[in-house]
Amino acid sequence: MSTMQSLQFLEAGKFAFREVPAPRLQGAGEAIVRPVAASVCDIDRPLIQGTSPWKGPFAFGHEAVAEVVEIGDAVKSVRAGELVAVAWHINCGVCDRCVRGLTAHCRAVPPPAMYGLPVGGEWGGLFDDLVRVPFADAMLRVVPRGIDPIDAVSAGDNLSLGYQIMSGHIASGRTRILVLGSASVGINQVAFATALGATEVVYVDDDAGNREIAAKLGAVAVEGPPDRALGTFDLVVDVAFNAAWLRRAVRMVEPEGIVECLGGYFGDVDLPVFAMYVQGVTLRLGRANNGPYMAPTLATLRAGTVKPSLWSTPFAWSDAPEVLATPTLKPVAVRSR
Ligand SMILES: [Zn+2]
Ligand SMILES: [Zn+2]
Numbered sequence: 001m002s003t004m005q006s007l008q009f010l011e012a013g014k015f016a017f018r019e020v021p022a023p024r025l026q027g028a029g030e031a032i033v034r035p036v037a038a039s040v041c042d043i044d045r046p047l048i049q050g051t052s053p054w055k056g057p058f059a060f061g062h063e064a065v066a067e068v069v070e071i072g073d074a075v076k077s078v079r080a081g082e083l084v085a086v087a088w089h090i091n092c093g094v095c096d097r098c099v100r101g102l103t104a105h106c107r108a109v110p111p112p113a114m115y116g117l118p119v120g121g122e123w124g125g126l127f128d129d130l131v132r133v134p135f136a137d138a139m140l141r142v143v144p145r146g147i148d149p150i151d152a153v154s155a156g157d158n159l160s161l162g163y164q165i166m167s168g169h170i171a172s173g174r175t176r177i178l179v180l181g182s183a184s185v186g187i188n189q190v191a192f193a194t195a196l197g198a199t200e201v202v203y204v205d206d207d208a209g210n211r212e213i214a215a216k217l218g219a220v221a222v223e224g225p226p227d228r229a230l231g232t233f234d235l236v237v238d239v240a241f242n243a244a245w246l247r248r249a250v251r252m253v254e255p256e257g258i259v260e261c262l263g264g265y266f267g268d269v270d271l272p273v274f275a276m277y278v279q280g281v282t283l284r285l286g287r288a289n290n291g292p293y294m295a296p297t298l299a300t301l302r303a304g305t306v307k308p309s310l311w312s313t314p315f316a317w318s319d320a321p322e323v324l325a326t327p328t329l330k331p332v333a334v335r336s337r
Pocket of ligand 2: 091092093094095096097098099105106107108
Protein backbone atom coordinates (compact mmCIF):
# COMPACT_ATOMS: atom_id res chain seq x y z
CA MET A 1 0.00 0.00 0.00
CA SER A 2 1.40 3.42 -0.90
CA THR A 3 1.52 6.15 1.70
CA MET A 4 1.64 9.94 1.75
CA GLN A 5 2.11 12.87 4.12
CA SER A 6 -1.01 14.29 5.75
CA LEU A 7 -1.05 17.48 7.83
CA GLN A 8 -2.83 16.53 11.05
CA PHE A 9 -4.38 18.87 13.58
CA LEU A 10 -3.38 17.38 16.95
CA GLU A 11 -4.57 19.81 19.65
CA ALA A 12 -4.77 23.56 20.27
CA GLY A 13 -1.90 25.21 18.37
CA LYS A 14 -0.32 21.86 17.41
CA PHE A 15 0.04 20.34 13.95
CA ALA A 16 2.29 17.64 12.49
CA PHE A 17 2.81 15.88 9.17
CA ARG A 18 1.99 12.15 9.53
CA GLU A 19 2.37 9.23 7.14
CA VAL A 20 -1.03 7.80 6.17
CA PRO A 21 -2.36 5.52 3.39
CA ALA A 22 -2.66 7.33 0.06
CA PRO A 23 -6.22 7.53 -1.37
CA ARG A 24 -7.12 5.72 -4.59
CA LEU A 25 -9.91 6.13 -7.12
CA GLN A 26 -13.02 4.22 -5.99
CA GLY A 27 -15.33 5.00 -8.90
CA ALA A 28 -15.57 6.29 -12.47
CA GLY A 29 -16.70 9.79 -11.46
CA GLU A 30 -13.81 10.39 -9.08
CA ALA A 31 -10.49 12.21 -9.21
CA ILE A 32 -7.27 12.20 -7.22
CA VAL A 33 -5.77 15.67 -6.83
CA ARG A 34 -2.58 17.07 -5.31
CA PRO A 35 -3.06 20.39 -3.47
CA VAL A 36 -0.43 22.98 -4.48
CA ALA A 37 -1.82 25.95 -2.52
CA ALA A 38 -3.83 25.58 0.69
CA SER A 39 -5.12 27.88 3.37
CA VAL A 40 -7.22 28.16 6.52
CA CYS A 41 -10.93 28.96 6.62
CA ASP A 42 -12.00 31.38 9.33
CA ILE A 43 -13.90 28.54 11.02
CA ASP A 44 -10.49 26.87 11.47
CA ARG A 45 -9.39 29.68 13.80
CA PRO A 46 -11.41 28.59 16.87
CA LEU A 47 -10.40 25.02 16.01
CA ILE A 48 -6.71 26.00 16.13
CA GLN A 49 -7.30 27.89 19.40
CA GLY A 50 -8.96 24.82 20.90
CA THR A 51 -12.32 26.55 21.45
CA SER A 52 -14.32 24.59 18.82
CA PRO A 53 -16.14 21.28 19.39
CA TRP A 54 -13.62 19.39 17.22
CA LYS A 55 -10.64 17.72 18.88
CA GLY A 56 -7.68 16.17 17.03
CA PRO A 57 -6.04 14.27 15.65
CA PHE A 58 -7.49 14.53 12.16
CA ALA A 59 -6.46 15.62 8.65
CA PHE A 60 -6.66 19.41 8.45
CA GLY A 61 -7.73 21.93 5.83
CA HIS A 62 -10.61 22.49 3.42
CA GLU A 63 -9.40 25.32 1.16
CA ALA A 64 -7.07 24.51 -1.72
CA VAL A 65 -6.13 24.79 -5.34
CA ALA A 66 -4.82 21.45 -6.61
CA GLU A 67 -3.36 19.72 -9.64
CA VAL A 68 -5.42 16.87 -11.06
CA VAL A 69 -3.36 13.66 -10.85
CA GLU A 70 -5.81 11.01 -12.02
CA ILE A 71 -9.46 10.85 -13.14
CA GLY A 72 -12.04 8.12 -13.50
CA ASP A 73 -13.47 7.18 -16.92
CA ALA A 74 -16.73 9.12 -16.42
CA VAL A 75 -15.15 12.47 -15.45
CA LYS A 76 -15.87 15.09 -18.13
CA SER A 77 -14.96 18.53 -16.81
CA VAL A 78 -11.29 18.17 -15.74
CA ARG A 79 -8.20 16.41 -17.04
CA ALA A 80 -4.95 15.20 -15.46
CA GLY A 81 -2.46 18.04 -15.15
CA GLU A 82 -5.06 20.81 -14.88
CA LEU A 83 -5.13 23.25 -11.98
CA VAL A 84 -8.48 23.18 -10.14
CA ALA A 85 -10.27 24.85 -7.26
CA VAL A 86 -11.67 22.26 -4.83
CA ALA A 87 -15.05 22.62 -3.08
CA TRP A 88 -14.77 22.45 0.71
CA HIS A 89 -17.81 20.18 1.01
CA ILE A 90 -18.47 16.79 -0.53
CA ASN A 91 -21.36 17.09 -3.02
CA CYS A 92 -22.67 15.01 -5.91
CA GLY A 93 -24.03 17.85 -8.05
CA VAL A 94 -27.03 15.82 -9.24
CA CYS A 95 -29.33 15.09 -6.26
CA ASP A 96 -32.40 17.31 -5.82
CA ARG A 97 -30.68 19.51 -3.23
CA CYS A 98 -27.48 19.94 -5.26
CA VAL A 99 -29.55 20.80 -8.35
CA ARG A 100 -31.26 23.53 -6.30
CA GLY A 101 -27.82 24.90 -5.38
CA LEU A 102 -27.86 23.52 -1.82
CA THR A 103 -24.56 21.73 -2.31
CA ALA A 104 -23.63 21.86 1.39
CA HIS A 105 -26.66 19.63 2.01
CA CYS A 106 -26.06 16.92 -0.60
CA ARG A 107 -28.18 13.79 -0.12
CA ALA A 108 -25.49 11.45 -1.48
CA VAL A 109 -23.21 11.73 1.58
CA PRO A 110 -23.67 11.79 5.37
CA PRO A 111 -24.14 15.40 6.54
CA PRO A 112 -22.10 17.57 6.89
CA ALA A 113 -19.46 15.75 4.79
CA MET A 114 -16.42 17.93 4.10
CA TYR A 115 -12.64 18.00 3.98
CA GLY A 116 -10.56 18.88 7.00
CA LEU A 117 -12.97 18.09 9.86
CA PRO A 118 -13.97 14.73 11.36
CA VAL A 119 -17.62 15.08 10.33
CA GLY A 120 -19.78 13.19 7.82
CA GLY A 121 -17.15 10.58 7.00
CA GLU A 122 -13.40 10.43 6.41
CA TRP A 123 -12.44 12.58 3.43
CA GLY A 124 -8.92 13.71 4.36
CA GLY A 125 -7.67 17.28 4.46
CA LEU A 126 -6.57 19.69 1.73
CA PHE A 127 -3.02 19.92 3.09
CA ASP A 128 -2.63 16.18 2.30
CA ASP A 129 -0.28 15.14 -0.51
CA LEU A 130 -3.17 13.48 -2.34
CA VAL A 131 -6.92 13.92 -1.97
CA ARG A 132 -9.76 11.79 -3.27
CA VAL A 133 -12.56 13.81 -4.88
CA PRO A 134 -15.61 11.51 -5.03
CA PHE A 135 -17.63 13.67 -7.46
CA ALA A 136 -15.05 15.37 -9.65
CA ASP A 137 -17.43 17.11 -12.07
CA ALA A 138 -19.41 18.66 -9.19
CA MET A 139 -16.54 19.52 -6.85
CA LEU A 140 -13.73 20.76 -9.10
CA ARG A 141 -13.53 23.88 -11.28
CA VAL A 142 -10.61 24.54 -13.61
CA VAL A 143 -8.64 27.63 -12.60
CA PRO A 144 -8.35 29.78 -15.76
CA ARG A 145 -4.82 30.41 -17.05
CA GLY A 146 -3.17 33.48 -15.64
CA ILE A 147 -4.76 33.25 -12.18
CA ASP A 148 -2.26 32.76 -9.36
CA PRO A 149 -3.13 29.76 -7.11
CA ILE A 150 -2.67 32.14 -4.14
CA ASP A 151 -5.56 34.27 -5.43
CA ALA A 152 -7.77 31.25 -6.10
CA VAL A 153 -6.95 29.20 -2.98
CA SER A 154 -10.31 29.97 -1.32
CA ALA A 155 -12.45 29.80 -4.46
CA GLY A 156 -14.04 26.60 -3.13
CA ASP A 157 -14.96 28.16 0.22
CA ASN A 158 -14.40 31.59 1.85
CA LEU A 159 -13.92 33.48 -1.39
CA SER A 160 -16.95 32.22 -3.29
CA LEU A 161 -18.97 32.85 -0.13
CA GLY A 162 -18.25 36.52 -0.84
CA TYR A 163 -19.66 36.12 -4.33
CA GLN A 164 -22.64 34.08 -3.06
CA ILE A 165 -23.71 36.65 -0.47
CA MET A 166 -23.03 39.84 -2.38
CA SER A 167 -24.18 38.88 -5.89
CA GLY A 168 -27.64 37.85 -4.69
CA HIS A 169 -28.32 40.73 -2.32
CA ILE A 170 -26.84 43.52 -4.45
CA ALA A 171 -28.80 42.31 -7.48
CA SER A 172 -31.99 42.60 -5.42
CA GLY A 173 -31.19 46.19 -4.50
CA ARG A 174 -29.55 45.77 -1.08
CA THR A 175 -26.63 48.09 -1.66
CA ARG A 176 -26.00 49.75 1.74
CA ILE A 177 -24.07 47.07 3.56
CA LEU A 178 -22.58 46.59 7.03
CA VAL A 179 -19.90 43.92 7.48
CA LEU A 180 -18.87 42.84 10.98
CA GLY A 181 -15.44 41.42 10.40
CA SER A 182 -12.89 39.35 12.21
CA ALA A 183 -10.61 37.85 9.57
CA SER A 184 -10.41 37.01 5.89
CA VAL A 185 -14.09 36.19 5.37
CA GLY A 186 -14.99 39.75 6.34
CA ILE A 187 -12.39 41.17 3.97
CA ASN A 188 -13.69 38.91 1.18
CA GLN A 189 -17.21 40.19 1.80
CA VAL A 190 -16.01 43.79 1.52
CA ALA A 191 -14.05 42.99 -1.65
CA PHE A 192 -17.05 41.46 -3.41
CA ALA A 193 -19.43 44.14 -2.10
CA THR A 194 -17.39 46.92 -3.69
CA ALA A 195 -16.58 44.89 -6.82
CA LEU A 196 -20.24 44.02 -7.43
CA GLY A 197 -21.67 47.51 -6.99
CA ALA A 198 -22.60 48.23 -3.36
CA THR A 199 -23.23 51.95 -2.89
CA GLU A 200 -21.86 52.04 0.66
CA VAL A 201 -19.94 49.48 2.68
CA VAL A 202 -19.15 49.95 6.37
CA TYR A 203 -16.66 47.51 7.91
CA VAL A 204 -16.35 47.08 11.68
CA ASP A 205 -13.28 45.36 13.14
CA ASP A 206 -11.04 45.92 16.17
CA ASP A 207 -7.95 44.94 14.16
CA ALA A 208 -6.28 48.04 12.68
CA GLY A 209 -4.54 46.04 9.93
CA ASN A 210 -7.82 44.52 8.77
CA ARG A 211 -9.46 47.96 8.79
CA GLU A 212 -6.66 49.32 6.62
CA ILE A 213 -7.24 46.58 4.03
CA ALA A 214 -11.02 47.13 4.09
CA ALA A 215 -10.52 50.87 3.61
CA LYS A 216 -8.26 50.25 0.60
CA LEU A 217 -11.04 48.09 -0.85
CA GLY A 218 -13.46 51.00 -0.59
CA ALA A 219 -15.19 50.50 2.77
CA VAL A 220 -15.63 52.98 5.59
CA ALA A 221 -13.69 51.06 8.25
CA VAL A 222 -14.33 51.68 11.94
CA GLU A 223 -13.54 50.09 15.30
CA GLY A 224 -16.15 48.04 17.14
CA PRO A 225 -18.63 47.72 18.59
CA PRO A 226 -21.06 48.55 15.74
CA ASP A 227 -22.71 51.85 16.66
CA ARG A 228 -26.22 52.94 15.68
CA ALA A 229 -24.76 56.32 14.74
CA LEU A 230 -23.49 54.55 11.59
CA GLY A 231 -27.10 54.46 10.39
CA THR A 232 -29.19 51.59 9.08
CA PHE A 233 -28.34 49.04 6.44
CA ASP A 234 -30.13 46.93 3.82
CA LEU A 235 -27.82 44.03 4.59
CA VAL A 236 -25.68 43.11 7.58
CA VAL A 237 -23.07 40.36 7.17
CA ASP A 238 -21.81 38.99 10.48
CA VAL A 239 -18.49 37.18 10.58
CA ALA A 240 -17.27 38.73 13.82
CA PHE A 241 -18.00 35.68 16.02
CA ASN A 242 -19.13 38.26 18.63
CA ALA A 243 -22.63 37.86 20.12
CA ALA A 244 -22.70 41.36 21.65
CA TRP A 245 -21.93 42.88 18.24
CA LEU A 246 -24.59 40.74 16.57
CA ARG A 247 -27.19 41.89 19.14
CA ARG A 248 -26.40 45.50 18.23
CA ALA A 249 -26.27 44.92 14.50
CA VAL A 250 -29.73 43.32 14.26
CA ARG A 251 -31.04 46.70 15.47
CA MET A 252 -29.20 48.52 12.65
CA VAL A 253 -31.22 47.04 9.80
CA GLU A 254 -33.57 48.88 7.45
CA PRO A 255 -37.23 47.76 7.61
CA GLU A 256 -37.45 44.21 6.18
CA GLY A 257 -33.65 44.10 5.97
CA ILE A 258 -31.48 41.01 6.08
CA VAL A 259 -28.80 39.78 8.47
CA GLU A 260 -26.53 37.05 7.11
CA CYS A 261 -24.67 35.29 9.91
CA LEU A 262 -21.81 33.23 8.51
CA GLY A 263 -21.08 31.14 11.59
CA GLY A 264 -18.58 31.05 14.40
CA TYR A 265 -21.08 30.58 17.23
CA PHE A 266 -20.95 27.17 18.91
CA GLY A 267 -23.59 27.80 21.58
CA ASP A 268 -26.87 29.70 22.06
CA VAL A 269 -27.04 33.46 21.42
CA ASP A 270 -29.66 35.78 22.96
CA LEU A 271 -31.19 38.16 20.41
CA PRO A 272 -33.75 41.01 20.72
CA VAL A 273 -36.40 39.12 18.78
CA PHE A 274 -39.25 41.55 19.59
CA ALA A 275 -37.27 44.49 18.22
CA MET A 276 -36.41 42.36 15.19
CA TYR A 277 -40.09 41.48 14.73
CA VAL A 278 -41.15 45.13 14.82
CA GLN A 279 -38.49 46.12 12.29
CA GLY A 280 -38.97 43.08 10.09
CA VAL A 281 -35.56 41.44 10.17
CA THR A 282 -34.71 38.28 8.26
CA LEU A 283 -31.88 36.48 10.03
CA ARG A 284 -30.25 33.77 7.97
CA LEU A 285 -27.59 31.38 9.25
CA GLY A 286 -25.97 28.67 7.22
CA ARG A 287 -22.90 27.11 5.76
CA ALA A 288 -21.70 28.14 2.32
CA ASN A 289 -23.31 26.41 -0.67
CA ASN A 290 -20.35 27.05 -2.94
CA GLY A 291 -21.22 24.73 -5.82
CA PRO A 292 -22.92 27.31 -8.08
CA TYR A 293 -20.54 30.14 -7.14
CA MET A 294 -17.06 28.74 -7.79
CA ALA A 295 -17.10 29.42 -11.54
CA PRO A 296 -18.31 33.06 -11.29
CA THR A 297 -15.81 33.62 -8.47
CA LEU A 298 -12.96 32.43 -10.69
CA ALA A 299 -14.31 34.68 -13.47
CA THR A 300 -14.19 37.63 -11.05
CA LEU A 301 -10.56 36.81 -10.23
CA ARG A 302 -9.81 36.69 -13.93
CA ALA A 303 -11.39 40.11 -14.41
CA GLY A 304 -9.06 41.38 -11.69
CA THR A 305 -11.73 43.21 -9.67
CA VAL A 306 -11.00 41.05 -6.58
CA LYS A 307 -7.36 40.21 -5.76
CA PRO A 308 -7.03 38.13 -2.55
CA SER A 309 -3.23 37.89 -2.77
CA LEU A 310 -3.23 41.53 -1.58
CA TRP A 311 -4.24 40.29 1.90
CA SER A 312 -2.58 36.83 1.78
CA THR A 313 0.79 35.70 3.14
CA PRO A 314 2.36 32.82 1.19
CA PHE A 315 4.71 30.41 2.97
CA ALA A 316 6.56 27.15 2.25
CA TRP A 317 4.42 24.02 2.51
CA SER A 318 6.84 22.32 4.91
CA ASP A 319 6.44 25.19 7.40
CA ALA A 320 2.69 24.58 7.81
CA PRO A 321 2.85 23.10 11.36
CA GLU A 322 4.57 26.23 12.70
CA VAL A 323 2.80 28.87 10.58
CA LEU A 324 -0.73 27.52 11.16
CA ALA A 325 -0.27 27.44 14.94
CA THR A 326 -0.77 31.23 14.97
CA PRO A 327 -2.28 32.07 11.58
CA THR A 328 -2.05 35.52 10.00
CA LEU A 329 -5.05 37.04 8.17
CA LYS A 330 -4.70 34.64 5.23
CA PRO A 331 -1.70 32.29 5.32
CA VAL A 332 -1.32 30.31 2.08
CA ALA A 333 0.95 27.25 1.93
CA VAL A 334 2.46 26.84 -1.52
CA ARG A 335 4.51 24.14 -3.23
CA SER A 336 5.61 23.56 -6.79
CA ARG A 337 3.45 21.65 -9.27
ZN1 LIG B 1 -14.66 26.85 5.52
ZN1 LIG C 1 -25.99 16.02 -4.06
